[in-house]
Amino acid sequence: EIVLTQSPGTLSLSPGxxxxxxxxxxxxxxxxxxxxxxxxxxxxxxxxxxxxxxxATGLPDRFSGSASGRxxxxxxxxxxxxxxxxxxxxxxGTTPYTFGQGTRLEIK
Amino acid sequence: EVQLVESGGGLxxxxxxxxxxxxxxxxxxxxxxxxxxxxxxxxGLEWVANINHDGNKxxxxxSVMGRFTISRDNAKNSLFLQMNSLRAxxxxxxxCAKKNDFAVWGQGAMVTVSS
Numbered sequence: 001e002i003v004l005t006q007s008p009g010t011l012s013l014s015p016g017x018x019x020x021x022x023x024x025x026x027x028x029x030x031x032x033x034x035x036x037x038x039x040x041x042x043x044x045x046x047x048x049x050x051x052x053x054x055x056a057t058g059l060p061d062r063f064s065g066s067a068s069g070r071x072x073x074x075x076x077x078x079x080x081x082x083x084x085x086x087x088x089x090x091x092x093g094t095t096p097y098t099f100g101q102g103t104r105l106e107i108k
Numbered sequence: 109e110v111q112l113v114e115s116g117g118g119l120x121x122x123x124x125x126x127x128x129x130x131x132x133x134x135x136x137x138x139x140x141x142x143x144x145x146x147x148x149x150x151x152g153l154e155w156v157a158n159i160n161h162d163g164n165k166x167x168x169x170x171s172v173m174g175r176f177t178i179s180r181d182n183a184k185n186s187l188f189l190q191m192n193s194l195r196a197x198x199x200x201x202x203x204c205a206k207k208n209d210f211a212v213w214g215q216g217a218m219v220t221v222s223s
């Protein structure tokens with residue numbers, strides 16, 4: 001199975017700052033079928049990015065995704081208070097689909 | 109409102125069975141792959157199973173193979189997960205999610221396996 005390793009485990013930043021979250025795959029992800037999801041306690045997870053770099057419908061353009069080989073990045077250009085949550089990368093190119101262990105983005 | 113709504117969770121003894129349902133509201137699931145994902149207490153997300161649009165392709169994570177069965181009824185806009193031989197480690201919130209890229213998620217149903 002494809003193992004996704006996210007870093008850092010926790011990211012402490014202030015509103016207005018830039019956040020960079022990383023996800024490394026243990027092997028190539030088919031057709032860059034890599035997604036990023038945001039998850040807040042007690043809520044449904046939310047798709048942010050699919051296909052490594054395509055924004056989900058209605059997602060603010062401060063969110064962006066990129067890929068370089070087996071390395072994937074989610075960037076939030078200017079943090080808003082509602083952006084503090086746990087973020088997961090996920091590959092859906094090969095079963096079993098797998099998630100990274102998550103990055104907790106917390107308010108500094 | 110466009111949403112997926114799970115039901116059927118609860119408390120069950122080890123070795124018992126439970127059937128989860130997921131119904132589309134304001135959206136149709138009939139043309140899409142559908143998924144089940146779970147989150148154990150204090151843990152991350154784990155993909156459990158998926159099914160193609162007409163139900164003739166199904167895939168599972170190894171840990172549930174032979175115990176869980178995913179199915180769907182497109183006429184009822186519904187997805188199901190039959191869970192048998194439940195173990196303590198199956199305790200989790202179970203989410204359904206629509207499409208291969210998990211474009212829409214439900215709110216989740218809590219399953220607790222305990223004596």
